[in-house]
Amino acid sequence: MxxxxxxxxxxxxxxxxxxxxxxxxxxxxxPALALVNESPSLPEGLYARRFGAEIERGVVVAIPQPTTARAYLADLGMPGDVALIKRVAAAGGDRICVDGAQLRTPGGVRWVRTHDRRGAVLPRWSGCRRLGSDELFLLGDTAGSFDSRYFGPVMRSEVLGVYQEVLRW
CATH class of the missing domain: 1.20.5 (Single alpha-helices involved in coiled-coils or other helix-helix interfaces)
Structure with a gap:
């Protein structure tokens, strides 16, 4: 038997x-072990999750789409479950300031656009303040990136993981 x-x-x-x-x-x-980035915010390619990595200025993180960004991203045709991959530009205790067309972070000055390349009005975040210990300000590496300049700071608890580029195309 x-x-x-x-x-x-x-x-x-x-x-x-x-x-x-x-x-x-x-x-x-x-969170995904690896993510494919097809946006121009960071180099296009494959990003692998770095387990145990600290969330600090300069690292690449993935986050779910912020509520304030979903309508704009949906208009671009991006499904709501696609994570955003951005670099941490400022973290808890850092001072950030969006004044008019300029953003000031510990890393320097960046421009804030009013319209995207299609001519659509971009959402806008503005203010000058010190980030709370649980907040992050995320930026892409390019001027055309849709990032915290437009949707504001995000909570550290929203981070899906720290990622590192492993293959670029």
């Missing part, structure tokens, strides 16, 4: 289905 005869076959099948279901549920809540 085989170990899978009688009722054992149904027991093994049930355990397998249960295990696969649990993995699927866990998989929905675990």
């Amino acid at each position: 085989s170990p899978l005869d009688n009722g054992n076959r149904w027991c093994v099948t049930g355990v397998a289905v249960f295990a696969l279901g649990c993995l699927a549920l866990i998989g929905e809540h675990v």
